[in-house]
Amino acid sequence: MSDNTNAPVTRGAHHIGLTVPDLNATRKFFLDTLSYEQVGEIPDYPAVFLSDGNIMITLWQAVDPANAVPFDRKNIIGLHHLALKVENDTALDRMYERMQNTDGVSIEFAPEPLLSGPTRHMMCYIPGGIRVEFVAPAG
Numbered sequence: 001m002s003d004n005t006n007a008p009v010t011r012g013a014h015h016i017g018l019t020v021p022d023l024n025a026t027r028k029f030f031l032d033t034l035s036y037e038q039v040g041e042i043p044d045y046p047a048v049f050l051s052d053g054n055i056m057i058t059l060w061q062a063v064d065p066a067n068a069v070p071f072d073r074k075n076i077i078g079l080h081h082l083a084l085k086v087e088n089d090t091a092l093d094r095m096y097e098r099m100q101n102t103d104g105v106s107i108e109f110a111p112e113p114l115l116s117g118p119t120r121h122m123m124c125y126i127p128g129g130i131r132v133e134f135v136a137p138a139g
Helices: 023-033 089-099
Strands: 015-020 037-042 047-051 056-061 082-085 106-113 120-125 131-136
Touching: 015 023, 023 037, 023 047, 023 056, 089 106, 089 120, 089 131
Parallel strands: 015 056, 082 131
Antiparallel strands: 037 047, 047 056, 106 120, 120 131
């Protein structure tokens, strides 16, 4: 352990937990569209654990989706969006093409420069209504 008292206490994200209105639809998106692997499940909760090998996404089924408060990035304290890194510009463009034909996905904007570039990104809503950004870092 380092004796640097100014060093951050945390070491990156362990997992991101999302409550969704349709666990199976959102799970299908992560497995089929993003090629994540399911690494666990608690059927009675119900929850599933998915991973891209770097980060784990935990999905929980909302108890009463019809009466749940939908995602609203401007008026609810909490998650504004989830940003996931992709390998490069080609991967980002392929993701965009794939997302255009994916059920339950609504594209907010196509790949474009982030601020003044050269990093590029796109934004969409995935099944369950969560706002997700895909980022292709420069270089």
